[in-house]
Amino acid sequence: MxxxxxxxxxxxxxxxxxxxxxxxxxxxxxxxxxxxxxxxxxxxxxxxxxxxxxxxxxxxxxxxxxxxxxxxxxxxxxxxxxxxxxxxxxxxxxxxxxxxxxxxxxxxxxxxxxxxxxxxxxxRLSEHVPFPYLLFLVSGGHTQILCVEGVGQYERWGTTLDDALGEAFDKTAKLLELGFPGGPAVERMAESGDADRFQLPLPLKGKQGCDFSFAGLKTALRLTAEKHAPLSDQTVADLCASFQRSVGETIKDRMASALTRFSDRYTSPPVLVAAGGVAANKAIRAVLDDLISARQGRLVIPPAxxxxxxxxxxxxxxxxxxxxxxxxxxxxxxxxxxxxxxxxxxxxxxxxxxxx
Missing domain, CATH: 3.30.420.40 (ATPase, nucleotide binding domain)
Known part of the structure; x- marks a missing residue:
């Protein structure tokens, strides 16, 4: 067909x-x-x-x-x-x-x-990925964790309670005047930044469940940027790196809860799929790869x-x-x-x- x-x-x-x-x-x-x-x-x-x-x-x-x-x-x-x-x-x-x-x-x-x-x-467009698998859907409009049990069989385990992650990246880039689209611009600046310079919040870390929240992180970044204005190129890079580190730590915490739940339900090694535009971010991919490797599972990310x-x-x-x-x-x-x-x-x- x-x-x-x-x-x-x-x-x-x-x-x-x-x-x-x-x-x-x-x-x-x-x-x-x-x-x-x-x-x-x-x-x-x-x-x-x-x-x-x-x-x-x-x-x-x-x-x-x-x-x-x-x-x-x-x-x-x-x-x-x-x-x-x-x-x-x-x-x-x-x-x-x-x-x-x-x-x-x-x-x-x-x-x-x-x-x-x-x-x-x-x-499943490019390789054989059998059901069930855990899906991290992360884009400009959506940030969700879903258990995919089959075609038409989706169970949501986590979602954002405010901003989607891609939206948070875009608003961060706009605040720091990095241009559009924001995600790739923030990622590029973060490569030359010090991720430990600014201690930004880790929303919902340690809380029960798999939900996300990025509004507070975005606000904290804005207040930090205002405190250090006017911003040098290095400060902008450090803000991007610190923002990206907080995002990674948050994803690590939320996704670990979801993987535990998945392993409790299914006996086979977990398969984690990341999809959506933000899944192209290398730092986020590294976090997901570390998580799934520790559980002897498999990470699947479609081509960019x-x-x-x-x-x-x-x-x-x-x-x-x-x-x-x-x-x-x-x-x-x-x-x-x-x-x-x-x-x-x-x-x-x-x-x-x-x-x-």
Whole structure:
């Protein structure tokens, strides 16, 4: 079965064609990603209106280019899949409407996909990762720990109670005037910094459970920066290194609790998957590698271009769900859409769905 996937939930316009072969393995036949970094850089973050307009301008051309790269016509497709949420609602609508129209025009099924499920199943794009595994989903909009027991079977063990980690990195970079995107900029500056110069807080360390909180760490960094203003280049590097060290210590503590819980439930050595854009951070990868090595487990991180938002994971999630004969979701755009929709919301909910 062959799917064309569309991803427009934030600031990347992405299209991919993925085929599931007779052995159940993924074959990526073509994929394209158009980044909008230059469009949003002057504002220090993603502007939803600009992102949605860029998707409108470029999506049709990317679909054509991806089909041409794969040497396929629309009639060679078995289904169309598109992110239906969570994400910036304007961008989600662009991909959803385009995908539905295309599927209707060529007479194939349309499969709405949860963006988070795309990340959850993304390691299975490039290698054999059997269920169950522990997922650390860390991106600009989400920081979660989930137990992945199978396709469509997700149990949330931890989530952020305020800022997502990627958001904290971006706001740190904006405060220190490092530019956008913030994560890579902070990581680069941290390489020449002294991580022990500033003692920043370790949110929720030692507390029961696996939840995260980064708002207090972000505030502490701002107060420290104001205290040492005007900032020299070395002080900025030291702040970045200290921030990154606190993040690593926090992840180590929270993830250790999750791994203990996973080992209590399953007898096999744990498999830890990290997905999402922030999973590309080398310091965070080192923390996760140390944790899993101490438990004789296995760390799986998709290639960098499949950690960030991409359409291959959307097409693959659709194919995985179809192979498992799971019901298709309603084709409606959702700004919030937790994977574990049946769980009690951590912070309540509103018209848009659970806040966390």
């Amino acid at each position: 062959r799917a064309l996937g569309i991803e427009t939930s934030c600031d990347e316009t992405a299209v991919a064609i993925v085929r599931r072969d007779a052995n159940g393995h993924a074959v990526i036949e073509a994929e394209t990603v158009l980044s909008q970094i230059d469009d949003h850089a002057p504002f220090g973050g993603v502007v939803p209106e600009i992102a949605a307009r860029a998707h409108v301008d470029h999506l049709d051309h990317l679909i054509t280019a991806t089909l041409n790269e794969a040497k396929l016509s629309p009639q060679d497709l078995d289904c169309i899949a598109a992110t239906a949420g969570p994400g910036l609602i304007g961008g989600v609508l662009v991909g959803l409407v385009t995908g539905r129209a295309m599927a209707s025009a060529i007479g194939v099924p349309f499969i709405p996909v949860n963006h988070l499920e795309g990340h959850a199943l993304s390691p 271009h499949h950690c960030t938002d991409n359409a291959a994971m959307i097409a693959w999630a659709a194919l995985e769900r179809e192979a498992a004969h799971l019901p298709r979701f309603e084709p409606s755009a959702r700004p919030r859409w937790p994977l574990d929709a049946q769980a009690t919301p951590k912070l309540g909910s509103g018209k848009k769905g659970a806040r966390a």
